[in-house]
Amino acid sequence: MKLCPRVRNSSYVIGVISIVLILGSLNVNVVECNKLDSIEYPAINCRKHNALLTDFGGVGDGKTSNTKAFESAISKLSQYASDGGAQLIVPPGKWLTGPFNLTSHFTLFLHKEAVLLASQIESEWPQLPVLPSYGRGRDAPGGRFSSLIFGANLTDVVITGQNGTIDGQGSYWWDKFHKQQLNLTRPYMIEIMYSDQIQISNLTLVNSPSxxxxxxxxxxxxxxxxxxxxxxxxxxxxxxxxxSCTNTRIEDCYIVSGDDCVAVKSGWDQYGIKFRKPTEHLIIRRLTCISPDSAMIALGSEMSGGIQDVRVEDIVAINTESAIRIKTAIGRGGYVKNIFAKGMTLNTMKYVFWMTGSYGSHPDPGFDPKALPQITGINYKDVVAKNVTYSARLDGISNDPFTGICISNVTIQVSEQQKKPQWNCTDIVGVTSNVIPNPCPLLPQKEKINCPFPNDKLPIDNVQLKTCSLENVF
Known part of the structure; x- marks a missing residue:
C-alpha cells in the first residue's frame, strides 16, 4: 500500500520536476505517486493520504465480495484522521460489496469507471435498531437493515467521484416488498447519522433498495x-x-424516481414530537425531477419534529405528479412554516400546487389525535407550468386551517384532459396575485403582491469548496 501525500503548491511541483530529471538521467526508478498528472475535484476538505481499494485486496470483477476490503481499508485509514485525513480511491472495475461504515476526516472517491454493486445476499446486511424519531421501521415494525454506505457520529466526510456509479441492485428488495416478505425495513443506499460537515457529490446512484x-x-x-x-x-x-437536519444545501441534481425526488422529513407522529429535532435552514436549487406518481419536493409526511426555513429556487419537473407537496395529518403535530419557492418550470403535471391534511399512515395506534400540525407561511412565486390536469388541490384540516399562503406570478396552461374546477380548496387562508387560471375564492387575487423570498444567506451557502487533486494514483 502507498499512502501518497498530494501535491500542495507550485514550489513542490518544481522540486519534483528537478528530482525527476536528475534521477531519470541516472536511470533510477521514481515513485509513481510523484507523477504530475492529476485529477481535480471540489471538496469541503482535501486529504493528505491516499490509498487504493486494491491495496487492501479489493477485486473489481463484479463477482468477488469486497466487503472485507472496504472494512480493512477504512479501519486502516481512520488512523490518519489527525494527520490530514485520508482518502480511499475506488479504481475502475465492478466492486461487489455488502454494507460498510465510514470514518471521520475521510473521503471515499469513485473513479468515473468504477461501479459499486450492492450485495443481494441478505445475510451480509447488518441489522440496526429503529430510528428514535420514527419508533418503528417503515416497511415492518421491527428494526431495519443497515444502509450500503453508513456512518454515525462523524465529522468531515466526503463521498464523491467523477460520476462513478453506485448500484443498489434494488430489484431483490422491491420484489420482497411487493410480496410482503419483509421483516425489517429495506436498506437505504447512503445514510449518515448524528454527523457534521458532510458532502455527497458527483456520483451516479441507481436502483436503491429504498x-x-x-x-x-x-x-x-x-x-x-x-x-x-x-x-x-x-x-x-x-x-x-x-x-431532522440543519443547514443543508442540495443543488444541481437530476432525479428519476418511483417516489418523491426530494422528501423533507423530521420524524413520525408521537416519536417525532418527542425527539423534537426539526429540519431547518434547507436550500434546494437547480433540481430536475421526473416522478409520474409523486412530488418533485415533498414536505412530510413525517414532519412531526417540524420543518422550517426551506428555500427552493430554479427547479424543473417533467412528467411529475406535483411540484411541492405538503403532506400531513391529524396526529402529526409539528409544523411546516416559512417555506419559500421561486422559479419553477413544470411540464406535464397532475397538480401544480398540492397540500394534503389527511395523509394517514401512522406508525401505531399510540399517536395523539389532538396533535394538530401547524402549516403557515407558504410562499410560491414565478411559476410556469404546461400540460397540467389540475392547477391546485389544497386541503387543510377542519378547525386547523393552513394559513399564510401566498402565490404570485403564476401561469398555468391546462391540458386537453383538464379537470374542473381547476382549483380545489378547503380549510386554507391566503392570497394570490397575477395567477392564471383564477384561483379559488379562499385565495383571493390582490394587485401587485410579490410573495417574499429571503435575501439573507444561510451559513451553508457560505461554505466554499476547495480544489483537491489526486496525483496519478490510477
Missing part, C-alpha cells in the same frame, strides 16, 4: 451533482431525504 440518500440528525451538509435513477414504478425510491 431511499437513496438519507442524512439524519446531522448538520452542515452539501449534496450536489448527483444523478439518481430508479424505475418510476419502484417502491419508495426517494432521491434525497434530509431528515
Amino acid at each position: 431511499w437513496f440518500v438519507h442524512p439524519i440528525y446531522s448538520s452542515n451538509i452539501i449534496i450536489q451533482g448527483l444523478t439518481i435513477l430508479a424505475p418510476v414504478d419502484s417502491p419508495n425510491t426517494d432521491g434525497i431525504d434530509p431528515d
Whole structure:
C-alpha cells in the first residue's frame, strides 16, 4: 500500500520536476505517486493520504465480495484522521460489496469507471435498531437493515467521484416488498447519522433498495451533482431525504424516481414530537425531477419534529405528479412554516400546487389525535407550468386551517384532459396575485403582491469548496 501525500503548491511541483530529471538521467526508478498528472475535484476538505481499494485486496470483477476490503481499508485509514485525513480511491472495475461504515476526516472517491454493486445476499446486511424519531421501521415494525454506505457520529466526510456509479441492485428488495416478505425495513443506499460537515457529490446512484440518500440528525451538509435513477414504478425510491437536519444545501441534481425526488422529513407522529429535532435552514436549487406518481419536493409526511426555513429556487419537473407537496395529518403535530419557492418550470403535471391534511399512515395506534400540525407561511412565486390536469388541490384540516399562503406570478396552461374546477380548496387562508387560471375564492387575487423570498444567506451557502487533486494514483 502507498499512502501518497498530494501535491500542495507550485514550489513542490518544481522540486519534483528537478528530482525527476536528475534521477531519470541516472536511470533510477521514481515513485509513481510523484507523477504530475492529476485529477481535480471540489471538496469541503482535501486529504493528505491516499490509498487504493486494491491495496487492501479489493477485486473489481463484479463477482468477488469486497466487503472485507472496504472494512480493512477504512479501519486502516481512520488512523490518519489527525494527520490530514485520508482518502480511499475506488479504481475502475465492478466492486461487489455488502454494507460498510465510514470514518471521520475521510473521503471515499469513485473513479468515473468504477461501479459499486450492492450485495443481494441478505445475510451480509447488518441489522440496526429503529430510528428514535420514527419508533418503528417503515416497511415492518421491527428494526431495519443497515444502509450500503453508513456512518454515525462523524465529522468531515466526503463521498464523491467523477460520476462513478453506485448500484443498489434494488430489484431483490422491491420484489420482497411487493410480496410482503419483509421483516425489517429495506436498506437505504447512503445514510449518515448524528454527523457534521458532510458532502455527497458527483456520483451516479441507481436502483436503491429504498431511499437513496438519507442524512439524519446531522448538520452542515452539501449534496450536489448527483444523478439518481430508479424505475418510476419502484417502491419508495426517494432521491434525497434530509431528515431532522440543519443547514443543508442540495443543488444541481437530476432525479428519476418511483417516489418523491426530494422528501423533507423530521420524524413520525408521537416519536417525532418527542425527539423534537426539526429540519431547518434547507436550500434546494437547480433540481430536475421526473416522478409520474409523486412530488418533485415533498414536505412530510413525517414532519412531526417540524420543518422550517426551506428555500427552493430554479427547479424543473417533467412528467411529475406535483411540484411541492405538503403532506400531513391529524396526529402529526409539528409544523411546516416559512417555506419559500421561486422559479419553477413544470411540464406535464397532475397538480401544480398540492397540500394534503389527511395523509394517514401512522406508525401505531399510540399517536395523539389532538396533535394538530401547524402549516403557515407558504410562499410560491414565478411559476410556469404546461400540460397540467389540475392547477391546485389544497386541503387543510377542519378547525386547523393552513394559513399564510401566498402565490404570485403564476401561469398555468391546462391540458386537453383538464379537470374542473381547476382549483380545489378547503380549510386554507391566503392570497394570490397575477395567477392564471383564477384561483379559488379562499385565495383571493390582490394587485401587485410579490410573495417574499429571503435575501439573507444561510451559513451553508457560505461554505466554499476547495480544489483537491489526486496525483496519478490510477
